Amino acid sequence: MQTQNRNQSDFKPVRDYGAIGDCRSIALISKGGSVDWCCFPKFDAPSVFAAILDPQRGGHFSLGPINGRFESEQTYIENTNVLKEAFLTSTGEAEITDFMPCFLVEDEIQAFHEIHRIVECKKGEVSMCMEFSPRMNYAREFTSFEESRNGCIARLNRECLSLSSSHPVDVGDSGARSNMHLKAGEKALLVMRYYDDIVRDVSHYDSYGKLDRTIGFWKEWCSRITYTGEWRPAVIRSALLLRMLVYGPTGTIIAAPTTSLPEIEGGHKNWDYRFSWLRDSAMTVWAMYLVGHHSEKRRYMRWVRRRLRGQVRDLGRLKVLHGVEGDSTVREMTLDHLSGYRNSHPVRIGNAAYDQFQLDTYGSLVDAIHFTYDIKRDLTDDIWRIVQSMADFISENWSREDYSIWELRGKPLHYTYSKVMCWVAMDRAVRMAMRLGDNQRARKWKKHRDEIRREILEKCINKELNSFVQSEGSDRVDGSLLAIPLVGFISVKDPVMSNTISLVRERLEKDKMIFRFLDIPREADEGAFMMCSFWLVQCLALMGEIDKAVEYFEHLLSTTNHVGLMSEQVIPEKHEFVGNFPQGLSHISLIITADFLSKAINGKNPEEHLADSVPDDIRDE
Template sequence: MVTVPNERLALPELPESRPRPIGRGTPIRDYFLIGNLHTAALVSRRGAVDWLCLPHFDSPSLFAALLDTERGGTFAVDAKGYRADARYVSDTAIVETLFKRGKCRFMVRDFMLPLPRIHTQAHFLERKIIAEHGPVTVRFVFSPKPNYAKEEAAVSYRGRMLRFRMGNDYVRLHVPSSARVKQVAGEWQITLTLATGESQVIVLEHTKRPRSHYKGQDFEEPTKQFWQHWVSEGKFFGDEQEQLIRSAITLKLMQFYPTGAIVAAPTTSLPEEVGGLRNWDYRYVWIRDATFVLYALNVLGYRNEAKRFFRFIERVARHCSMCEVDLHLFYTIWGHRVPREQALHHFAGYKGSHPVRVGNDATDQFQLDIYGSLIDAHYFMSTRGIGVSRLSRAIIIELVNDIAEHWQDADNGIWEVRTGMQHYTYSKVMAWVGVSRALRLAKRLHINKKTITAWKKLEEEIAAWIWTYCFDEKRNTLVQHPETDSQDAVNYLIVLLQFFEQDDVRAKQTIDATSRELRYHDIFVYRYRENDGLAGGEGAFVLATFWLIAALAYTGNNKEARRLLTKFEKQLPKSGLIAEEIDPKTGEYLGNFPQAFSHIGYIMSAYYLDRYKGEQT
């Protein structure tokens, strides 16, 4: 079933381009996420919509000032001289920004109307302006740049509406009748004057057909009711309830309703190092994340979202099995193969970090861990009342056969490194996990005794290989792979996967040894120190900190785990959104944002703290 492709050893050479001035831009941590379950937007703390792809997460951008302040396009509040402070309306995905200057105060609420349905006729983004103390004059700058700013928007204005075509689609900006609209230097200015207590709405509409579906309504109340009702159905625990709610809403915002897929992040090319080359497109669905996503959603009581994501994973695996095609590392939100990387050389990149990429070439890599991840996902859902269907049985058996055939092969590893293939410890552990979980399902899979005996032998053989070649007995820790002495932050996750017995002293020793090598300034953890074949560096990996916290709680050191989580929470911005990485020296957010895996890690660490709070050694 698996054909191991040729790995890429280096980044392709990039054509030279004219140097561009680097705009200061908005720090990643100063953005808020809004969305409608089909796509999402980033709104800055000063009310600029600097990232929006329509109609879906992986569609070309309409606004991309996030990646190029000059060319990307934006929909901003022009409030020079005003102080601005943004926050989320409680238990919602509505962003509320308060602008103050002397006695003048006005508020802008930004949100998208949730669309929990497969087929939609229109997408709406609303900007509601409220004068708290007026009169106030509010100006918006509307600068759409379709198709990653590769096309000009031929905007026309008539009938209280700015309109233009975006490819085959239609975009309209509905403005109040009292608005003053004019074009200045290629941008559109919309100016409103409001008395104290007055409110007005501006609505951005996207449709596939020429007819508008907007009837002048205000979408705030149905949006607020949707989110607060959804939050009320969750289960939030411990001392972290407020942040757990924000993490849950964030995951919900990143789930594509038509298929149940959850993207790793709604953005592309936010750098792992400012000015560096490590800029990737994360608007896709990683197979290996399946069990972690399912775990987090179930922990919070969102079984429907978990089921929808599991069905997406099942459909992908079923297609691979029935069509006899390779199982890929990740997929589009529709379950298709991810397109090859393309560089958008006309974009300067976030703070000059280029190239900006769309698509992702890592889809060509071979990663052994995905087979165990899929089996683990089936096993986990079986413990939550989801039966093993006849087709699922066939898929699991085939995945075990794939593990038997390929577990001794080298692969590119969880971090998709480009130095060539290795026998990565984590990949072997996930092969062991796959066989171990399949054995737990043996009765439901109707496996005969001969096959069970063969699977047990395979499980023991993989474990013995790991202990022989991947465990450093002198330092009492796991190494990243047998050809190195370096460790990997994924060691914490290996503890949580129960490769060690919970009371095995080697589990604690591995946690301690890994921390000595990879922890920095107490709460930050790097993924590894090994050369990965890419130029430049990266920040501390946020998920690794959460793995550490969960592993400490799991092995009985709840007090230390609690201390670390409390200290780390102080790094989070007011929005509660979490990035992929943090620069430990500056606290700057790095990588695509917000990162689903980081929010999943937070949920896992909080859950482990709550579950094992009575255990202390």
């Protein structure tokens, strides 16, 4: 089917969305009250609403004032993932509360697969219109609708969605519609439920009880966040988003809940991020640990153990990303019947990067284990075996070419970032072995660690530029080079590293933000990469430029949207969002940088976990 372009005005800005979730699915709700993206019953399942990718064909669940002009403000209930939107019209005021039930039942997050929408007229009179138009299975097939006494049912093959409404609905071929006229104090209730073909009276779904328990769940979870610095509200919002990205049944951590929101509008770099990258997940565990939620580490490592079962002796077959149920094959295909966000083709589902060899992944995982585990107290034998296997694998494979952190779809190269992360894997393995008294392994791994370091210093520095470069033999710099001093490989005060930071800023900085690399003419609306921008803040802090680091950090915080969420990239000066949204890596980096800066401001060492140097000569005790 040929892709049809849509009017640009039909698409809403990505930054105009808030997100609700239940640790299985996430729904994006726009200012103005439209659910324009959601997948049921899990993050990487086919969409039921996808208007964000195609306003005409994708499907939506909208709720807002009828006709006329109105003003609205969308916010979160403090310290929760429950959205409220207040509407001011010429005749009155109304408020919508949107949430997905999420709370513990017998120590497990209960799966309801529901979206609840509560409308209340606060003042005067307000007429609201509801449109329920799901398009199941990415709108690849026809979704049928049938009327029910309490609402309607949408069907496609064996799947269905039920809508229960407190007000009558009119059902047609394209969905259900209801006009609700409310006076001050009056309310309307809407409940959408996945895979339920019995539409019960709306009171059956206990919206108010579930709302109270959902608010209580999120507030209690936030009460255990230990970060107390001046950026606590931004840290809490980021942590809440990361918690929504954790798939409850397995502990899988996805990168983002969307697919194909483009890196460049109108371009082809449109990827599916609804999967779990080992690298991103390890960073999430690190961020959660920093804010005091250590249980995420245990949940995630159980998932890692399951993924590595049977592969520990053959880590070369390790897939860098997995589906939420652990499937390691997420084949990529295109949906040519959808226009794509602002006509950015193609829309992709699945991700071909699952089959790439990415050396940096191993370093990220070992680094996270080293940081989050008390080596002598809670490092279990099975986790230590994973570290051993990864260190031994890196010892034999660090010199291979790979695709590295940016997953570029050209030829593999000897990327500097990957080589540095191989060094990180060996360095952290050495430190853990020494703490455990396993000096024989520590000596063996240190030999390889030092060999990797010599290779990096010899081949990953461009002598003419006196700078680290993107890959061996290159003259290009990229944003990943800012991570080199942050992992303890070299001091920011080293002349080569200092010059690298200067060169990255000269070539890649704009509006206090950092682009990943020089890939296209700068006049195109390419986004600056938020993770790299946060890395620059940390580098500035290590250089002793605390005031500038704070200035840059607060500027990055100012680019978050109206509810504190971030995409993968931001267009400098315009501050428009590009890339998938909301993006885990961006919020991970915010948390880590806030903690980093708070420690630096208070005279503490942000890299205290690396304070003890590894001796040149490791002797048996």
